[in-house]
Amino acid sequence: MLSAETINYDINNICLKLNVLNVIRNEGVATKQFVSRMLNFNLTTVSHLINELHLSAGLLEVSGDDLSSGGRKPKLYRINSKAGFLVGVDIGGENLRFLLTDISGNIVFKIKKKNEFANSENKLMQDILENINNVIKDSGVAPGKIYGAGLSISGIIDSDNGKSVYCPNIDALNDFYIKKYIEEKTGIHTFVDDSVRCMTVAEKHYGAAKNYENFLFVGLGKGIGLGIYVNGKIYRGSNGLSGELGHITVAEDGPICNCGNKGCLEAIASSSGILKRATDGIKNKIATSLITKVQGDISKLTVEDISDAANAGDKFAYYIINRTGEYIGIAIAAALNLFGTELVVLGGGISQSGEIMINAIKRIVHMRALEVVSKKTKVIKSELDEYNAAWGAATKYINILFKDKDYNLIRRMNLK
Ligand SMILES: [Zn+2]
Incomplete structure (x- = not known):
């Protein structure tokens, strides 16, 4: 059995590592010295954490030397974008869009098709599952590197319970626990939200609202x-x-x-x-x-x-x-x-x-x-294209990886 101290140590360590990752994610690139200053931790601790995130976990990579300082040039670290991937799905009344992003939000593969089964729950869900599989398979990314899926649905969505409540243009999804369904069939942890909120997130991360x-x-x-x-x-x-x-x-x-x-x-x-x-x-x-x-x-x-x-x-x-x-x-x-x-x-x-x-x-x-x-x-x-809702949905999941208590990257990779 784990002692209370061990558990506390684990939680603190997870938080510290997430804090380090978030400083580097927000800055794009950062030195150990910069992270240490931002977090007000001593350089030895930060150095140890960054070495672990870089060498053992592969969540960071070196992007070059910091040329701004004199003397020995400190290394610049950035998030290793290819450390993991996310699925983004946009379920609209007329079209279905599927894409895969890396953990920095770069789109690596995308597919669009007509929504032919807006009135049939079974057929629509089969179609969605098939295309989630296809987008993963055709991208060439190993299924073990998929950390989650974000679903965007046109309609009223209860995100907390993973339920599509009312979808005027997709009868098949009225009153349906879609999160649970997708998770059971694919084994991929899933987050659901309505399409306008997903587009809003895409606009904040990649569009005019940056x-x-x-x-x-x-x-x-x-x-x-x-x-x-x-x-x-x-x-x-x-x-x-x-x-x-x-x-x-x-x-x-x-x-x-x-x-x-x-x-x-x-x-x-x-x-x-x-x-x-x-x-x-x-x-x-x-x-x-x-x-x-x-x-x-x-x-x-x-x-x-x-x-x-x-x-x-x-x-x-x-x-x-x-x-x-x-x-x-x-x-x-x-x-x-x-x-x-x-x-x-x-x-x-x-x-x-x-x-x-x-x-x-x-x-x-x-x-x-x-x-x-x-x-x-x-x-x-908006300058973004028609994949904005799927992109925003995947991005919402990326934010979970960097913030969530239970589903963050550090926990998922078993790095305590
Ligand atoms: Zn009205």
């Missing part, structure tokens, strides 16, 4: 959600219920929303809301090129068709896209008045609809949010 401790991320697609990053952390709310920007009322007598209310932003400005407004106009014989664009079959109309037509000068298409941006701007202005951040990042498929919409959003945000709040606020489009 240097911000407070920002808002607006996910514009089939649904509309808000990622809230406050004081260097994602804000989740009670039970993970926060950021439902799509269900803010923007038109008191507007169309009925999926949630049962009237005039929610999502009913007007989500992809289905935009298409509904456009097809209503076409049915009412409004003058527009859209009908010839889809050769008379309005069921084929896409948001891209409408924004292309708007850019080409179609007045009705311009009205739809511009108005969509204005409604989104009203909701963002309300969010800005509440959170007062200096940055708003627009992401998701609809954010790619071109400058007409983006300009309308910016105009209304600056018109409607309090001037003292919005005058310093930048509203910009």
Whole structure:
């Protein structure tokens, strides 16, 4: 049996090593002397810990000499990115995306495919398991080096219990303990969150929000959600219920929303809301090129068709896209008045609809949010690609490896 002192020693040692790793991770590269100063530990202790993390564990590597100091040049250490790998999965209503990152977050392999089984729990889960296996196999990474998986799902997710609660576009996942299922079938420890929060994390680590401790991320697609990053952390709310920007009322007598209310932003400005407004106009014989664009079959109309037509000068298409941006701007202005951040990042498929919409959003945000709040606020489009949710999900797991009490790297590698 372990004595209380041995256990305490182990826990302290795990914490010390994690602290060392985190200093080096945050800096990119660091000398033993720098780590010792940052942590206020003596150099002998730090030197011992770094040697162990470098030589025995392979979690650190030498990246060169520190040329800034005179005399004998101290070595610079960095995280050995290839010490472990993570799976990132994005389950959307239309597409599934799978990727593998190393522990520094570099993507080493990725696959995208259509979600063909959004209505069948069995078939969808089979498809997901198969592709998790494929992404690992095809990357050439040894399965023993996979430390975890992050899942991003479009819908309302109970992260603490690993459950997808309500997914309006993926019926198969309503009320489903997906974390438990994946862990049982793959043996890979798994973390689940909703897609907007995963995209928000990707934006913080790799995108426009890198240097911000407070920002808002607006996910514009089939649904509309808000990622809230406050004081260097994602804000989740009670039970993970926060950021439902799509269900803010923007038109008191507007169309009925999926949630049962009237005039929610999502009913007007989500992809289905935009298409509904456009097809209503076409049915009412409004003058527009859209009908010839889809050769008379309005069921084929896409948001891209409408924004292309708007850019080409179609007045009705311009009205739809511009108005969509204005409604989104009203909701963002309300969010800005509440959170007062200096940055708003627009992401998701609809954010790619071109400058007409983006300009309308910016105009209304600056018109409607309090001037003292919005005058310093930048509203910009995300530069990340469609793998952002899967990337953010894997990155959330990387953060677990460097912080979590039970699932951190030191414990996982049995390094006490
Ligand atoms: Zn609603």
